């Protein structure tokens with residue numbers, strides 16, 4: 051069962067362009083407009099909006115770049 055795609059507001063460019071893709075063991079939160087991106091491990095019981103909240107937090111703490119060169123703060127869920 052797949053949830054319908056949700057698109058969130060980007061904290062950097064302020065457009066509704068942020069998607070959350072969940073793979074087997076990695077989650078990619080990406081703004082398709084400005085390229086702001088966060089890759090992180092999957093978290094138990096997290097829903098899309100929770101990953102989005104992490105994205106926002108990381109952005110405001112200065113840990114994200116628009117080229118995928120985020121300061122590494124990788125969560126390991128195991």
Ligand SMILES: [Zn+2]
Pocket residue numbers: 060061062063064065067081082083084085086
């Ligand atoms: Zn953006």
